[in-house]
Amino acid sequence: MSKIVGYARVSTKEQSLARQIQALSEYVSEDMIIVDKASGKDFNRDGYKSLKCGIGKLIKGDTLYVTSLDRLGRNKEQLKEELRYFQSIGVKVKILDIPSTLNNVEGNEWIFDMVNNIIIEVLTSIAEDERKRIKKRQAEGIASMKIIDGKRIGKKGNAIGRPPKTFPENWVEIYNQWKNKKITATYAMEILNLKRNTFYNLVKKYENKLQ
Structure with missing residues (x-):
């Protein structure tokens, strides 16, 4: 039943x-x-x-x-x-x-399904509009932030975004070994516990400092 x-x-x-x-x-x-x-x-x-x-x-x-x-x-x-x-x-x-x-749609279930589908489509449109409004507000908020030393500063004075990756303590030693081809880049990343993109970003940053 x-x-x-x-x-x-x-x-x-x-x-x-x-x-x-x-x-x-x-x-x-x-x-x-x-x-x-x-x-x-x-x-x-x-x-x-x-x-x-x-x-x-x-x-x-x-x-x-x-x-x-x-x-x-x-x-x-x-x-x-x-x-x-x-x-x-x-x-x-x-x-x-x-x-x-x-x-009561007994025998005419297609009417109920049609109404239900319309509701779902309306919800889809509303959800999409909400996503667009949220993205727009976020973009406007980011654009209005002050930029100090290349960092966006929030209302509370704190830097917004992921903090920059710092050099590991043994960076110079491992970097020199890699640069002198004593170890591979893959092994250097393993020792330093760094992902590929982070490793090469730090290489670029370090070499810019040396210039």
Whole structure:
């Protein structure tokens, strides 16, 4: 027999689930409402995970009710993948604030799939727009930073970016052995515990200092 399950979530322990539970109770038995008090930044939540594994796992023919998409999660990219997952295993996700998902489509499942696909496409567009906005803000932030001694300086006065690689203590000795062809570059990197790119970058830096 197929299951009808509700899912409610708030971000902190201090927040109340009462309003969501009341709304879901019109469609779902209260003892079948799964709850989480956890951030929606990802899907690593005990209640939500129980919908995908264990005794309460949703399977083909089951229905999941939520009051709104952001109660499932706030990460649009991950949310899109979760909706695709439920779609792929034959679980209907019904969202109370998207009335078109609540219609009885028995015999016309293609209508529900069409609505679900539209939601996924919208989420894809929103996620892409969010990524573009974040990249733009990051680029604008970096461009506005002061540059002192070739380093970008953040608002707190600290240098931004990966710290420059310093020369190992035995650099001069190993460098001279390599330069005089007493050892190979590969062996020099092994002794100095350096990756190839780092080794040759330090070689360039060191030789510039010698000039």
